[in-house]
Amino acid sequence: MTENLDPIGSSADLPIVLVVEDNPVERQLVGKILRNANFEVIAVDCGEVVLDTVVNYQPDIILLDALLPDIDGFDVCGHLRAHPKGVYIPIIMLTGLDDVSSINRAYEVGATDFFTKPINHSLLVHRIKYLLRARLIMDQLRMSKQSLASAQQVAKLGHWELHVEKGRFQVSEEMHRLYRLDGAYEESDTAVLMERCHPDDRQHLQDSLIASIRDLREARVEHRIVFDDGTERYLEVHTTVMQDEGDGSTHILGISIDVTDRKESEREILRLAYCDRLTGLPNRSLLESLLEQAIPRSHLNGGAVAILGIDLDLFNRVNNSMGHSAGDAVLQQLTERLNTLVNCADVGLYLERLSMSIESNLDDIATDMVSRLAADTFIIAMTGADRNSGEVERFAERVKASFQQPFLYRGQELFVTASIGIAYSESGSSTAESLLQKADLALHEAKMQGRNEIRAYSGDLVAKVSTHLSIQSDLRKALQNGEFQLFYQPKISTRDASVKGFEALIRWVHPVKGLVPPNQFITVAEDTGQIVEIGQWVIETACRQNKQWLDEGLVNVRVAVNVSARQFKEGNLIEVIESALASTGLKEENLELEMTEGVLMSDPSTGDTLSELRSKGIAVSLDDFGTGYSSLSYITRFPIDTIKIDRCFVQDITIDSEKAAIVSAVSNLSHGLNFNVVAEGVETETELDVIRQLRCDEVQGYYYCRPMAAQDISEWLRSRSAVTSLKSAK
Secondary structure, three states: OEEOOOOOOOOOOOOEEEEEOOOHHHHHHHHHHHHHOOOEEEEEOOOOOHHHHHHHHOOOEEEEEOOOOOOOHHHHHHHHHHOHHHOOOOEEEEEOOOOHHHHHHHHHOOOOEEEEOOOOHHHHHHHHHHHHHHHHHHHHHHHHHHHHHHHHHHHOEEEEEEEOOOOEEEEOHHHHHHHOOOOOOOOOOHHHHOOOEOHHHHHHHHHHHHHHHHHOOOEEEEEEEEOOOOOEEEEEEEEEEEEOOOOOOEEEEEEEEEOHHHHHHHHHHHHHHHEOOOOOOEOHHHHHHHHHHHHHHHHHOOOEEEEEEEEEOOHHHHHHHHOHHHHHHHHHHHHHHHHHHOOEOOHHHHHHHHHHOOOOOOOOOOOEEEEEEEOOEEEEEEEEEOOOOOHHHHHHHHHHHHOOOOEEEOOEEEOOOEEEEEEEOOOOOOOHHHHHHHHHHHHHHHHHOOOOOEEEOOOHHHHHHHHHHHHHHHHHHHOOOOOEEEEEEEEEEOOOOOEEEEEEEEEEEEOOOEEEOHHHHHHHHHHHOHHHHHHHHHHHHHHHHHHHHHHHOOOOOEEEEEOOHHHHHHOOHHHHHHHHHHHHOOOHHHEEEEEEHHHHHHOOOHHHHHHHHHHOOOEEEEEEEOOOOOOHHHHOOOOOOEEEEOHHHOOOOOOOOHHHHHHHHHHHHHHHOOOEEEEEOOOOHHHHHHHHHOOOOEEEOOOOOOOEEHHHHHHHHHHHHHHHHHHHHO
């Protein structure tokens, strides 16, 4: 039977006491006393309804008689503790039994306290109030712990505590989940933190924790943990020292945070900051970080850091002729080759170290590194190198030799060469920037020597660069000051020795340096873009001079001007030529454009531009044939009139030589394609005789005439005309 079962809420502010007592007198007496003490009372007289009453009315405390008529009070207490609604309710056992075994049994089944009969009602009221206050505190503490546990679980954060004096070590539930700890552990064994620690990080973690405990100071350390299935997680551990104000004991409090997701994000950010996207290689920033640490270490150990700068020769031809996807494929395959040749660590190890700290020590990870600095420029850094052993130079030869193997793109073989520059750090104080600059100078020198070469840095390269800069500066004033002149060299027919045309050759007469050879300033002008303005002047001047010769009746031939890739890329070459012809009055059939194979290959639109110019009557000549791609099948795609065989195949030629075989083949194939053939560099009568036998149409060289100024060419033409007239008169 249940008494006073008023709905909860009628006295919602009063604590509810459930009284379980089969003695009606005692039940009524206790109920009256508790109501007078401002408690809401619910009373039952048997054990079987207790659990339902607790579920329905949720009392704040229970007074439970040990001896009930239907069910033993101890069993009722056990059932309550087994039910979620009864786990935390304070239960006071009321019993007339005061033996030790009954008391022990009461606590064993979960009683909070016990009271012996006869009941001291005054004391009982105080006992209830005390237990209710204790329950309130415990409930708050439990909720706080649950909130903390939930927050820790969401944040993947576990905590642990070490009592330094007692050696007691405790960990939270989330720590168990983070570390996947199984079973129990010794409370004095801090090694539980090391159980899952990655072997490479264990010593660092242990040293940090020992120092924190020994010095009673805060610490922060990151480390990896490894699970049985091989997976890894990243943890960030924070420790702090606390002094108990009560007993003065020292406690080390630790927090372990799962930062794996953050580390992955950081690693991706670092990858973007320090790695090349296409090849995955370290970029300049990561390379310089390694060099700044490797240079002093290498010199401390008696060595140096060697840098190999690698630049692909004429790589833009691959991109322009086959597309950037082909170029990307070459770069990726080259990356694989270089990584095979060089003993370098995976870039992930560098990112791992940098994720710990941007100022991390890197030079213990690996000895060498392959890096991509620019589109087709790679760097190999070799630490601990001996500059006197020749080892670096031999390695450079191996790198160069690796380019003999073709690169593959969609089943097609692509052959690319590379120029290599070598530089060594001079001392432990050398900077990464200066070392890379020296390698770049050596690389530039290799390019200037004809490409596919290896050059080492030397002091005189600085002088060359200084000269380069001086020429660059002087070029800006040369055109305004009228320092350029055009020389002309005739092209002579092999059949009748008549003049078939002229090639206009630019000369620079510097007011201080005198005559500056074209090979010293043309490349500079192309690099700086000044070749566009200079080229326009050359076209106008050559057209004007040829028109003058025509007007004077000296000759009616084409004048050939050289055009560069930069002029085509400007996009206005047609307009420049049309303007020059219009302003000078020269006809289109009296103008010829000369260009190298490299110019033809430099831009996909070059062919279209040439086709339009040729349709207007302007001739097109391919210069220096045999020194580039030398593919007649390829150049048939372009509107070409003349093939000029390079002087290297003409010099000292004899009729039975390999040179003669090459010239003969080019001549026969060119005639089959209706190309005119000009042999350059003819200087002797023997060379002329062989060239004539090999059916070249025209020759150009010192045998007939050196390049001369326009006025001298005019005199030369008049002289030839006079000689011809005398021969005719005879």
